[in-house]
Amino acid sequence: MKKYKGYIIGGLVGASLMFSAQSFAAIGEKAEAIFSQFNFVINGQAKTLDESPVVINGNSYLPVRSISNALGYDVTYKADSRTIELNNGVGSASSQTKPQAQPAAPQANVTNSPVEDNYAGKVFVSNADLFPKLLKETDKILEINDQDSARIVIFNKKEVVLNPFDYYYDINTRSLLLNVSHLEKIIPTDILSTLPKYQISNGVVTKK
Structure with missing residues (x-):
């Protein structure tokens, strides 16, 4: 069943990566997948996913791309290595080359008096x-x-x-x-x- 779960998670990365019923059959296992609707609240704000989660044998599986985008991450899937990369821009090479704003000098109080x-x-x-x-x-x-x-x-x-x-x-x-x-x-x-x-x-x- 573990191999089957991994296949489902990979298939939910995005619409372009969704696997067909024939793909599941090739593994030699069968399971009932039910598309379900959930309410998502992230940091107190309601979010709507572009794709629906599925429930398989009582376990809920979230679409990686949709949930990552809702959290502020870009998703890249590398088919040759079957790698899913999540990136929010922090620590990336592009972000490191950008000039950093200098922090403001500490102020004594709200009136900015010395x-x-x-x-x-x-x-x-x-x-x-x-x-x-x-x-x-x-x-x-x-x-x-x-x-x-x-x-x-x-x-x-x-x-x-x-x-x-x-x-x-x-x-x-x-x-x-x-x-x-x-x-x-x-x-x-x-x-x-x-x-x-x-x-x-x-x-x-x-x-x-």
Whole structure:
């Protein structure tokens, strides 16, 4: 039966490659093939195939050319080697010779403002310094919660909202830098004044 299945799949590549009933008979096996209709949805979009799938002994066989075209592939059949080639243009010699568009420079935010403009003039402290200091001085824990793109900082039942450019994640130290001017609303200034201060310019963190 495996040999028969391979013949059916090859025959369904396209109308020009469809085999006749005499071709099947030459193999010496018989089976009932039923043309059937299926609903095809690819990436959420309904697709219609040019050729109908068939059902043989409870197994469904899809036409290679139609299903490949629906997926965005071109199909080439090489009769001499009985090879079916699928190609979507990615990685082919022709696609490699085409000039590639240069990626756009990364932008700081939706306003396309430079990074240094958004953080300019702001002073930050690190959560790695702030957390243990607060716990030691006040025996209270600082909480930081995510809310969409903002951060909600809670201390001693008070909270303040830090917008995207009022905090910065330093990948080098793996710490979160928080804008001091906002923290002063909920944290005693005598505690904040003892902590190391940082500034951010063009994505580079420097200690004041």
